[in-house]
Amino acid sequence: MGSRREKMEMIIPSDFKYLGAVDAAVQDLARELSCAQRWINDFSAALIEACSNAIEHGNKLSKNKMVRVVVNLNGQQIVARVHDEGDGFDYKKYLSETSPPDPLSERGRGILIMKAFTDRLKYSARPEGGTCLELVKNCDAEAVPKAAAE
Amino acid sequence: MKVSRRDIDAAVVLDVKGQLTGGPEAETFRDLFKAIVDEGHKNVIVNLKDVDWISSTGIGIMIRGYKTVREAGGHFILVRVGERTQQIFNVLRMHDIFQILATEEQAVEFLANPAS
Numbered sequence: 001m002g003s004r005r006e007k008m009e010m011i012i013p014s015d016f017k018y019l020g021a022v023d024a025a026v027q028d029l030a031r032e033l034s035c036a037q038r039w040i041n042d043f044s045a046a047l048i049e050a051c052s053n054a055i056e057h058g059n060k061l062s063k064n065k066m067v068r069v070v071v072n073l074n075g076q077q078i079v080a081r082v083h084d085e086g087d088g089f090d091y092k093k094y095l096s097e098t099s100p101p102d103p104l105s106e107r108g109r110g111i112l113i114m115k116a117f118t119d120r121l122k123y124s125a126r127p128e129g130g131t132c133l134e135l136v137k138n139c140d141a142e143a144v145p146k147a148a149a150e
Numbered sequence: 151m152k153v154s155r156r157d158i159d160a161a162v163v164l165d166v167k168g169q170l171t172g173g174p175e176a177e178t179f180r181d182l183f184k185a186i187v188d189e190g191h192k193n194v195i196v197n198l199k200d201v202d203w204i205s206s207t208g209i210g211i212m213i214r215g216y217k218t219v220r221e222a223g224g225h226f227i228l229v230r231v232g233e234r235t236q237q238i239f240n241v242l243r244m245h246d247i248f249q250i251l252a253t254e255e256q257a258v259e260f261l262a263n264p265a266s
Contacts, residue, residue, distance in 0.1 A: 015173070016171050016172040016173035016176070016207070017173055019169060019171055019205070020168075020169050020202070023169075023202075023203065038233075038237070041203075041233075041234050041237060042237065044203075045203065045205075045234070045237065045238060048171070048203065048205050049205060049206055052171065052172065052205055052206070052207060055172075056172065100242070100243070103246065103247055104213060104216075104217055104247070105213070106210035106211075106213050106214055107206075107210055108206075109206040109209055109210075109242055110205075110206040112206075112241065112242060113205075113206055113238060113241060113242070116241040117241070
């Protein structure tokens with residue numbers, strides 16, 4: 001991967017059917033830098049959850065509101081920012097959830113997936129309205145097979 | 151996401167294809183379990199071979215299926231779980247809840263003699 005950098009930006013409607021396009025774009029980006037499949041799958045799982053939240057909890061599934069996804073990948077880390085256009089929500093409470101939900105609960109696992117597959121999560125309110133979630137995953141030995149990194 | 155249904159002697163088999171997440175198809179899928187149980191079927195096998203990935207919403211659908219089938223006294227079995235889905239299941243310890251078997255044949259074998 002070395003010092004190469006790749007950037008991707010997408011704007012998707014608030015509809016779950018576009019999550020596959022986000023996954024495909026991140027997979028392509030990672031392929032360009034020869035990232036290990038498992039490593040990028042982990043990150044993509046977290047990004048899919050972030051986009052799902054933006055669609056459902058941020059934009060409340062409004063077809064008039066969009067989700068903007070910006071991903072930067074370099075030799076040190078992959079960083080994604082997911083912006084929604086909603087009215088905001090109590091993300092501090094959301095982020096503070098650390099324990100698994102009731103085993104038979106049908107909801108409440110998105111934050112656990114994001115935390116498990118990233119090194120850092122940060123929510124912030126956008127001055128122009130909406131919320132931005134930043135996800136960061138550091139490149140470790142698993143990120144890039146040795147042969148590809150050389 | 152697409153869900154195809156096959157009725158075999160031991161169970162209703164649901165073959166899921168695509169991305170197991172939210173949306174209109176997910177709502178239909180969520181309701182399908184109750185419809186199956188209401189028809190008098192007890193056991194459901196969900197084949198995840200062609201699932202690209204699963205989100206937390208998709209996990210919620212599976213839990214709905216599990217609860218619906220178990221409350222009706224049947225068995226809910228997941229088979230042919232792919233690598234990406236497995237990674238999510240591992241993180242969330244879904245193996246503690248779901249019965250997961252390698253193949254549909256193994257599921258049928260289990261249903262023939264579940265107590266052994």
